Amino acid sequence: xxxxxxxxxxxxxxxxxxxxxxxxxxxxxxxxxxxxxxxxxxxxxxxxxxxxxxxxxxxxxxxxxxxxxxxxxxxxxxxxxxxxxxxxxxxxxxxxxxxxxxxxxxxxxxxxxxxxxxxxxxxxxxxxxxxxxxxxxxxxxxxxxxxxxxxxxxxxxxxxxxxxxxxxxxxxxxxxxxxxxxxxxxxxxxxxxxxxxxxxxxxxxxxxxxxxxxxxxxxxxxxxxxxxxxxxxxxxxxxxxxxxxxxxxxxxxxxxxxxxxxxxxxxxxxxxxxxxxxxxxxxxxxxxxxxxxxxxxxxxxxxxxxxxxxxxxxxxxxxxxxxxxxxxxxxxxxxxxxx
Numbered sequence: 001x002x003x004x005x006x007x008x009x010x011x012x013x014x015x016x017x018x019x020x021x022x023x024x025x026x027x028x029x030x031x032x033x034x035x036x037x038x039x040x041x042x043x044x045x046x047x048x049x050x051x052x053x054x055x056x057x058x059x060x061x062x063x064x065x066x067x068x069x070x071x072x073x074x075x076x077x078x079x080x081x082x083x084x085x086x087x088x089x090x091x092x093x094x095x096x097x098x099x100x101x102x103x104x105x106x107x108x109x110x111x112x113x114x115x116x117x118x119x120x121x122x123x124x125x126x127x128x129x130x131x132x133x134x135x136x137x138x139x140x141x142x143x144x145x146x147x148x149x150x151x152x153x154x155x156x157x158x159x160x161x162x163x164x165x166x167x168x169x170x171x172x173x174x175x176x177x178x179x180x181x182x183x184x185x186x187x188x189x190x191x192x193x194x195x196x197x198x199x200x201x202x203x204x205x206x207x208x209x210x211x212x213x214x215x216x217x218x219x220x221x222x223x224x225x226x227x228x229x230x231x232x233x234x235x236x237x238x239x240x241x242x243x244x245x246x247x248x249x250x251x252x253x254x255x256x257x258x259x260x261x262x263x264x265x266x267x268x269x270x271x272x273x274x275x276x277x278x279x280x281x282x283x284x285x286x287x288x289x290x291x292x293x294x295x296x297x298x299x300x301x302x303x304x305x306x307x308x309x310x311x312x313x314x315x316x317x318x319x320x321x322x323x324x325x326x327x328x329x330x331x332x333x334x335x336x337x338x339x
Contacts, residue, residue, distance in 0.1 A: 011326055015319040019312075023075065026311035027068055030304045037084055037302045071308070080312070081305030085297055090309035093294060098313060099184025100171055101283070101290035105276045107187075107206050108213030109268070116218035117264070120225025121257065124233060135222055142219030151212040151285040158208060166204050168286040176201040209286040213279060217271050224267040228260035235259070269325040273318050 038055035055061050059070060074081060080090035123135035151168075158165040166173050171186055176198050179189040187206070190199035232238065233256050241251045280292030291310060298306035 011323050015322070018319060019315055022311060022315040023072070024068075026308050027071060030302075030307050031064060031067075037304060075312075080309040083298065083306040083309075084303045085301055085306065090305050093306065094291065094309055094313050095184070097289055097291045097294050100288060101276060101279065101292060103185045103187065104206065104209055104213065104282070104288060104290060105272065105279060108210040108217060108275065109272060111210055112214040112218035112221055113268070115214070116222035117225050119218075120222045121229055121252075123222075123226045124229030125252065127230070132226075135226060139219045139223050142215050142217075145215070146281070147212055147216050147279070148281040148285050150215055151209065151282055154208050154212060155285070165208050166201075168205075168208060170287050170289060171202060171205055172198070173201055173205065209282050209288055212282050212285070213275060217275055220267055220271055221264065225260065225264050228263045229256060232256040232260045265325060265328050269321055273321060276314070276317065 038051050038058055038060055052061070059067060062070070071081075078091070080094070082088070083090050083093055086093055119131075119135050119138070123132040126132055155165070155168050159168060172178060179186055179193050179195055179198050179202075182189045182192055186202035187199060190196070190202055235256075238251060238256055241255055246254075276291075279290065280296050282288065283290040283293040284296075291313070295307060295310040297303075298310065
C-alpha cells in the first residue's frame, strides 16, 4: 500500500468519530429547539387529540434515547427522513438543493481567487505602493460590508439602474428550461447537453450572487496571500536563491509562491467551509434555491429531519474538504502528511 493511500485511509478513519459526534450533537440540539413540528404539521385549527396522533405517527412521543436509536437505524439504511415543509424525503431535497449552493460557492471562490491571489502577490512584492494600499482597501471593504447589503446594492445598480443583469429570481430566468439533470450544476449540465443558450442564461444568473460572495471571500484570501508572500520573501532560502543568480521570476513563483501556498490553501478550505454554510443571506436576497435557505426554513418550523440532514451533509462535506486539503498539502510539499 502506497504512503499516499495510507494517509488518505488514516484521515478517513480519523473523521469517523467526528461524524458520530455531529450525529449526536445535531440530534440533541434539534430536540432542544422551541416549537412543536407535530403542531405545525397539524395546522392552527387542530385540537390536542389530532396533534397527539401526529406526534405518535412521527415517533415524537417515544423517549429521547429511543428516538435517537431509531434515527441512527434510519441513517444506517440511508434514510434521512421526510421533510415536513416540503413533503419530500430529505435526501431528495438535499440532492436538489446542494448542487445549487456548491455551484454558487465554487464560482464565487474562483472569482475571488482570480482577484485576491494576484493582488496579494503584487502587494507583497510592492509594499507601501498604491497596489499595497488598494489591497488593504479591498480587504477592509470586503470584511466591513455585510453580504446582504452588497447583494442589494449590486441588484440596485446592475439590475434596476443599468438593466445589465437579469432579474435576481433563482438559477434560471423563466424563459429558459432547466438542463437535463446530470450533476445538478447548471453550467456543467447545460454544457454536457450542448445547450449554450441555457448555459449563458445560467451564467448570467450566477454573476451577481457570485460577485456578492466573492467580495466577501476575497478579503481573507488576499490578506493571507500577502502575509504568506511577505514571510516567504524575507526567508533565508530566498536570499540564497537571489545570491545564486536565479531570475526574479524563478525566485518569486518557483520558490516564494510555492512555499506561501500552504497557508493560502488552509485559508481557502476555511473560507469554502464558512461560505457554504453562511451563504444563506445571499440565497435569500437572490431567491437562490440552495441548502442554506432550506435549512433556515426548516429551523423556523422545527423540521427535525431536514435540520439533521443539513447538519450531517455539512459535516460530511467538511470532512471531504479536509481530506482534499491534506492531499493538496502533500502535492505542494511532499514532505508533509505522507508519514
